[in-house]
Amino acid sequence: MSSVQLSGAGVAAVAFTKNGASSFDGLRLAPPSVRVCSSRRPSRSLVVKAATVVTPKYTSLKPLGDRVLVKLGAAEEKTVGGILLPSTAQSKPQGGEVVAVGEGRTIGDKKVEVSLQIGAEVVYSKYAGTEVQFNDTKHLILKEDDIIGVLETDDVKDMKPLNDRVLIKVAEAEDKTAGGLILTETTKEKPSIGTVVAVGPGPLDDEGKRQPLSVSAGSTL
Numbered sequence: 472m473s474s475v476q477l478s479g480a481g482v483a484a485v486a487f488t489k490n491g492a493s494s495f496d497g498l499r500l501a502p503p504s505v506r507v508c509s510s511r512r513p514s515r516s517l518v519v520k521a522a523t524v525v526t527p528k529y530t531s532l533k534p535l536g537d538r539v540l541v542k543l544g545a546a547e548e549k550t551v552g553g554i555l556l557p558s559t560a561q562s563k564p565q566g567g568e569v570v571a572v573g574e575g576r577t578i579g580d581k582k583v584e585v586s587l588q589i590g591a592e593v594v595y596s597k598y599a600g601t602e603v604q605f606n607d608t609k610h611l612i613l614k615e616d617d618i619i620g621v622l623e624t625d626d627v628k629d630m631k632p633l634n635d636r637v638l639i640k641v642a643e644a645e646d647k648t649a650g651g652l653i654l655t656e657t658t659k660e661k662p663s664i665g666t667v668v669a670v671g672p673g674p675l676d677d678e679g680k681r682q683p684l685s686v687s688a689g690s691t692l
Contacts, residue, residue, distance in 0.1 A: 528604035533571060537615040539587055540571040541595065542608060566594045566622065567611065581679035585615050586633070592622040594630065620671075632671040637686060639665040666691055 534540050544566045569591045575584035587593065599617035603610050620630040620638065632638050642662040647653055667690040673682045686692065 532605050534573040534612060536573045537576040537585055538573045539569055539613055541567040541611045541613055542570050543567045565597055568592055578675060578679035579677055583679045594619045632669055634671050635674040636671045637667055638669040640668050641665040
């Protein structure tokens with residue numbers, strides 16, 4: 472006598488052999504778990520867990536609207552000291568190369584094209600976009616507003632901010648207290664002021680026109 476406990480959808484068939492072992496015919500895994508147990512061996516059970524979600528793979532992909540397709544940069548596999556990092560400890564890249572752009576969006580009566588060019592190296596928001604496999608390489612589909620800026624050189628100080636974003640060089644933290652005591656990295660007060668290095672072109676208004684920002688390069692904030 473065997474019992475079957477099922478939870479969730481996605482089970483096609485479950486069969487039992489004479490020796491009490493179980494076999495699965497056409498089992499489709501779903502997020503809920505499936506538990507199969509036998510009354511002959513009440514202390515043992517078999518649990519089938521859902522498979523890991525796999526990034527969708529595509530061979531042809533065209534962004535729509537104001538979306539862009541960005542080829543992800545390589546994650547750092549080693550520390551500065553040369554120690555290999557496991558995949559779980561590697562920092563997720565926040566930059567990549569634009570490989571395709573959409574046709575733009577309509578604001579009011581005006582058609583606004585995507586301002587990014589194919590081949591541009593960009594920096595994007597950390598948790599933005601949808602990851603896809605394209606030509607066997609990881610890519611992100613992002614909205615143009617999720618792009619923080621364009622890297623014209625390898626130096627982040629030369630980054631060109633987009634929309635209403637501002638690039639600020641933060642002031643150096645104080646190394647000592649007023650009484651001369653040396654501060655550690657954990658006790659240093661994070662500065663709240665800095666110098667504006669570059670500013671974006673400004674946000675779009677309801678008519679699709681850029682509204683310049685009120686700050687300029689060289690300002691102290």
